[in-house]
Amino acid sequence: MNIGASLSILLVLSTVHAFQYNQLAQYVDEHQEEYVEALRDWVAVESDSSNVLRRPELHRMMEMVAQKLQQMGGAVESVDVGDQELPDRQTLALPKVVTARFGSDPNKHTLCVYGHVDVQPAKLEDGWATEPFNLTEINGNLYGRGASDNKAPVLAWMHAVEAYQKLSMALPVNVKFIIEGMEETGSNGLEAMILAQKDTFFSDVDYIVVSDCGWLSRRPAITYGTRGNCYFLAEVHGPKQDLHSGVYGGTVIEPMTDLIGILDTLISPSGKILIPGIQEAVAPLSDDEWRMYQDIEFDVDDYKNKIGVSKLMYSNKVDLLAHKWRYPTVSIHGIEGAFSDPGTKTVIPSKVCAKFSIRQVPNMDPTVVEKKVSDHLHSVFSKRQSPNTLKVSMVIGAKPWLADIHHPLFEAGKAAIKRVFSVDPDLIREGGTIPISRTFQDVTGKSIIMMPIGGFDDGLHSQNEKMSRYNYIEGTKLFIAFLNELSQITEAAV
Amino acid sequence: MNIGASLSILLVLSTVHAFQYNQLAQYVDEHQEEYVEALRDWVAVESDSSNVLRRPELHRMMEMVAQKLQQMGGAVESVDVGDQELPDRQTLALPKVVTARFGSDPNKHTLCVYGHVDVQPAKLEDGWATEPFNLTEINGNLYGRGASDNKAPVLAWMHAVEAYQKLSMALPVNVKFIIEGMEETGSNGLEAMILAQKDTFFSDVDYIVVSDCGWLSRRPAITYGTRGNCYFLAEVHGPKQDLHSGVYGGTVIEPMTDLIGILDTLISPSGKILIPGIQEAVAPLSDDEWRMYQDIEFDVDDYKNKIGVSKLMYSNKVDLLAHKWRYPTVSIHGIEGAFSDPGTKTVIPSKVCAKFSIRQVPNMDPTVVEKKVSDHLHSVFSKRQSPNTLKVSMVIGAKPWLADIHHPLFEAGKAAIKRVFSVDPDLIREGGTIPISRTFQDVTGKSIIMMPIGGFDDGLHSQNEKMSRYNYIEGTKLFIAFLNELSQITEAAV
Numbered sequence: 001m002n003i004g005a006s007l008s009i010l011l012v013l014s015t016v017h018a019f020q021y022n023q024l025a026q027y028v029d030e031h032q033e034e035y036v037e038a039l040r041d042w043v044a045v046e047s048d049s050s051n052v053l054r055r056p057e058l059h060r061m062m063e064m065v066a067q068k069l070q071q072m073g074g075a076v077e078s079v080d081v082g083d084q085e086l087p088d089r090q091t092l093a094l095p096k097v098v099t100a101r102f103g104s105d106p107n108k109h110t111l112c113v114y115g116h117v118d119v120q121p122a123k124l125e126d127g128w129a130t131e132p133f134n135l136t137e138i139n140g141n142l143y144g145r146g147a148s149d150n151k152a153p154v155l156a157w158m159h160a161v162e163a164y165q166k167l168s169m170a171l172p173v174n175v176k177f178i179i180e181g182m183e184e185t186g187s188n189g190l191e192a193m194i195l196a197q198k199d200t201f202f203s204d205v206d207y208i209v210v211s212d213c214g215w216l217s218r219r220p221a222i223t224y225g226t227r228g229n230c231y232f233l234a235e236v237h238g239p240k241q242d243l244h245s246g247v248y249g250g251t252v253i254e255p256m257t258d259l260i261g262i263l264d265t266l267i268s269p270s271g272k273i274l275i276p277g278i279q280e281a282v283a284p285l286s287d288d289e290w291r292m293y294q295d296i297e298f299d300v301d302d303y304k305n306k307i308g309v310s311k312l313m314y315s316n317k318v319d320l321l322a323h324k325w326r327y328p329t330v331s332i333h334g335i336e337g338a339f340s341d342p343g344t345k346t347v348i349p350s351k352v353c354a355k356f357s358i359r360q361v362p363n364m365d366p367t368v369v370e371k372k373v374s375d376h377l378h379s380v381f382s383k384r385q386s387p388n389t390l391k392v393s394m395v396i397g398a399k400p401w402l403a404d405i406h407h408p409l410f411e412a413g414k415a416a417i418k419r420v421f422s423v424d425p426d427l428i429r430e431g432g433t434i435p436i437s438r439t440f441q442d443v444t445g446k447s448i449i450m451m452p453i454g455g456f457d458d459g460l461h462s463q464n465e466k467m468s469r470y471n472y473i474e475g476t477k478l479f480i481a482f483l484n485e486l487s488q489i490t491e492a493a494v
Numbered sequence: 495m496n497i498g499a500s501l502s503i504l505l506v507l508s509t510v511h512a513f514q515y516n517q518l519a520q521y522v523d524e525h526q527e528e529y530v531e532a533l534r535d536w537v538a539v540e541s542d543s544s545n546v547l548r549r550p551e552l553h554r555m556m557e558m559v560a561q562k563l564q565q566m567g568g569a570v571e572s573v574d575v576g577d578q579e580l581p582d583r584q585t586l587a588l589p590k591v592v593t594a595r596f597g598s599d600p601n602k603h604t605l606c607v608y609g610h611v612d613v614q615p616a617k618l619e620d621g622w623a624t625e626p627f628n629l630t631e632i633n634g635n636l637y638g639r640g641a642s643d644n645k646a647p648v649l650a651w652m653h654a655v656e657a658y659q660k661l662s663m664a665l666p667v668n669v670k671f672i673i674e675g676m677e678e679t680g681s682n683g684l685e686a687m688i689l690a691q692k693d694t695f696f697s698d699v700d701y702i703v704v705s706d707c708g709w710l711s712r713r714p715a716i717t718y719g720t721r722g723n724c725y726f727l728a729e730v731h732g733p734k735q736d737l738h739s740g741v742y743g744g745t746v747i748e749p750m751t752d753l754i755g756i757l758d759t760l761i762s763p764s765g766k767i768l769i770p771g772i773q774e775a776v777a778p779l780s781d782d783e784w785r786m787y788q789d790i791e792f793d794v795d796d797y798k799n800k801i802g803v804s805k806l807m808y809s810n811k812v813d814l815l816a817h818k819w820r821y822p823t824v825s826i827h828g829i830e831g832a833f834s835d836p837g838t839k840t841v842i843p844s845k846v847c848a849k850f851s852i853r854q855v856p857n858m859d860p861t862v863v864e865k866k867v868s869d870h871l872h873s874v875f876s877k878r879q880s881p882n883t884l885k886v887s888m889v890i891g892a893k894p895w896l897a898d899i900h901h902p903l904f905e906a907g908k909a910a911i912k913r914v915f916s917v918d919p920d921l922i923r924e925g926g927t928i929p930i931s932r933t934f935q936d937v938t939g940k941s942i943i944m945m946p947i948g949g950f951d952d953g954l955h956s957q958n959e960k961m962s963r964y965n966y967i968e969g970t971k972l973f974i975a976f977l978n979e980l981s982q983i984t985e986a987a988v
Binding site for chain 1: 721723725732733734735736737738739740741742743744745746747748750751752754755757758761763765797801802803804805806807808814817818821822823824825826827828829830831832833834835836837838839840841842843849851853877878879880881882889890924925926927955956
């Protein structure tokens with residue numbers, strides 16, 4: 001075949017794809033109200049995985065996922081991943097993990113889509129402007145808990161596959177789904193399930209895509225790294241029971257004072273981690289990275305205004321991005337067991353448990369971090385000579401994930417974004433932890449890409465979480481285009 | 495009159511009193527089942543002043559008090575003290591304050607008895623061994639919510655007056671009652687009512703007695719001081735809303751880190767208050783006090799075991815009592831706005847509000863304490879150079895109360911205890927705050943005494959509250975004897 005002929009075949013192929021895309025995109029536009037209604041139905045289910053009282057809702061949510069995939073003609077399985085152990089030694093059934101398969105053509109690549117349909121807690125009283133479990137559209141934004149994290153992206157992937165089906169177009173690649181319901185509390189049971197199905201469900205998977213994140217700005221993005229997270233409980237236990245602070249105050253060494261004292265040794269006012277041996281493990285910032293960060297679209301003032309503070313921890317773009325993505329940090333989330341209600345109560349709490357976490361980056365090792373933190377806290381606690389007891393435990397130890405941005409999978413992602421949005425994407429990392437990427441990489445050995453469709457201002461884990469209608473609908477088109485681009489990766493390139 | 499004649503008259507008077515007492519004490523012993531039944535009826539009324547749903551019960555309780563005093567022939571008034579404002583801007587009628595008068599002989603002293611008949615919340619599920627509103631006697635203890643705090647003491651005062659009446663003996667002093675129903679939630683409306691009746695109800699009152707406290711050990715006690723309390727809110731406000739710690743951690747200066755940092759400057763591990771100017775105001779411990787504390791019956795090991803700690807803030811009795819009663823202390827009660835539920839949540843709370851209080855003793859001044867605390871916190875906060883904002887406010891500023899233990903009122907108390915229990919009382923203070931004593935002192939200018947009959951282990955505000963039958967019945971005799979002793983105070987001595 002001469003070069004001219006090859007070129008014209010390529011042009012034809014390209015035209016065919018372009019044609020397909022336009023038809024598919026039009027279908028998506030025409031069905032967007034249906035998509036919004038589907039999201040409304042899903043958001044209405046309070047599938048809060050952290051609240052055991054909501055477990056029935058979470059089971060119902062998983063059934064809705066399985067039903068949807070079945071209606072689409074997938075080969076669906078609801079995989080029992082066992083029980084969750086509760087602190088009181090009771091057990092509770094974990095939500096099933098739903099898997100599905102669309103197509104099994106050995107001549108096609110196989111993409112596995114990961115997503116989750118559990119959500120963070122939310123209550124109107126927390127400061128939501130609308131009922132968190134009643135999807136409400138205001139100015140093109142769809143407000144509701146779980147809208148962006150991660151119900152709309154999961155639905156967008158299903159709608160992408162469905163669009164091909166409805167237009168009787170063959171799927172360019174085989175598509176598998178793996179949808180879980182425990183992501184917000186640490187994906188209990190999922191790693192074991194992936195390990196168990198390594199040589200079955202995952203044996204023919206070539207690529208895994210995760211859309212559980214967001215863009216950095218208004219420019220579409222592809223994510224190539226996430227921070228890990230080590231989540232700690234530091235519990236100080238003193239008197240047998242809560243005491244009246246008037247009657248006992250001054251005679252007992254209060255657990256709350258001890259806890260405040262040790263928490264104050266974790267991080268300096270300027271953000272330096274004070275635990276010996278933590279910062280030392282971090283990979284230094286390379287010149288390449290510095291240059292990449294310089295080129296990324298990121299408006300420091302915008303970011304500051306959005307957060308609503310007069311000063312950030314760093315004043316320039318590169319330092320901010322570096323500390324958001326590739327440096328560790330300590331956040332103190334709160335204290336359980338102390339008085340946390342409105343009003344005044346004169347109590348000496350007998351048992352107080354601080355929750356804090358340290359974000360993980362290459363080359364930190366959670367096992368080492370666990371020991372360093374525990375040693376440090378016990379050391380500063382022992383200097384207090386308190387009769388109270390300290391217990392430190394790491395309840396989450398998620399590793400960071402980092403991919404090669406020059407892998408063909410990422411080239412396919414870039415091309416899909418170019419097609420739908422006519423721009424080059426930002427190549428970004430995620431400051432948050434999506435342990436599943438790392439788990440997929442470690443267990444299956446497959447290549448992973450994170451392709452977000454959430455906006456930069458979606459308010460994940462916060463009040464007034466939203467997904468914009470634009471991102472939801474254009475995101476569906478992006479997934480359609482990405483399936484096309486994937487089909488063009490040659491074995492040699494991989 | 496020669497000295498011999500005076501002496502024989504005194505002896506005769508003394509004998510008459512002794513005779514009266516024995517008759518009265520026998521009457522009390524013979525009617526103790528009636529007294530227990532009266533307590534049963536009162537405990538059965540769930541007069542929880544903190545629960546607006548129990549307000550009808552509370553009104554009924556006040557009516558029962560008024561009825562009882564009327565049946566005894568008192569001049570009774572039920573004083574309307576207005577409405578309570580609820581958080582939702584609704585209002586609710588406060589329980590009436592019941593006053594009564596027995597006798598108005600201008601040649602006799604007049605004692606005013608203060609008490610309350612509202613109670614703390616209680617539910618069987620909280621860990622009660624018996625139904626909290628069904629008085630249950632086990633091994634000589636009468637278990638029930640409000641039994642010790644403060645229903646039995648109020649009934650004991652009524653039965654003391656009644657015993658004189660039933661035996662047709664003249665009351666040695668005029669007796670007034672002021673019984674309220676909002677003590678457990680801050681005595682709403684009472685201070686204004688006392689102020690309004692300063693020149694009417696209180697005009698002929700000489701002494702006020704409060705029996706709303708307990709002994710320190712098995713030895714009877716008289717209480718001559720209470721600590722005050724300054725309750726603070728320290729609120730650090732940062733981002734507009736809660737943030738995801740993965741997405742934003744490392745780029746924002748977290749309010750929780752700031753709050754922990756400033757809280758850690760309040761008190762040292764060994765209990766020293768670190769706020770400049772607080773400890774300096776405290777009256778030094780006198781040699782007399784030291785000796786008094788030495789003589790008090792207080793088992794340090796017992797106290798330690800009851801609390802359930804291996805070490806207290808101080809190891810010797812005098813230091814412990816001094817720090818329980820007459821030194822200030824800082825207790826950090828908790829933090830509102832941070833994550834306080836079970837489980838793990840990766841949140842950077844945007845607004846966190848610490849609650850802490852400083853117990854007040856002579857010669858501290860809450861207005862000065864408020865300024866010192868605010869200045870100190872703002873000073874350490876400004877050193878952090880945080881963009882977040884700090885707001886410090888004092889929401890309770892209750893002064894301490896301290897009486898002169900050599901006042902004839904206290905001599906009368908000591909003599910009454912000696913008569914009934916054949917021991918000298920412990921002269922004690924209360925570490926907690928009973929603002930009504932200070933209010934009575936400030937508004938009426940009268941002398942106050944606190945004469946407890948509750949046991950040291952009555953479990954006030956806790957599960958399984960009780961009043962022992964012994965303390966209830968002997969306490970009634972104590973009040974009878976105290977009325978006698980009061981009548982012998984001469985104007986000159988006062």
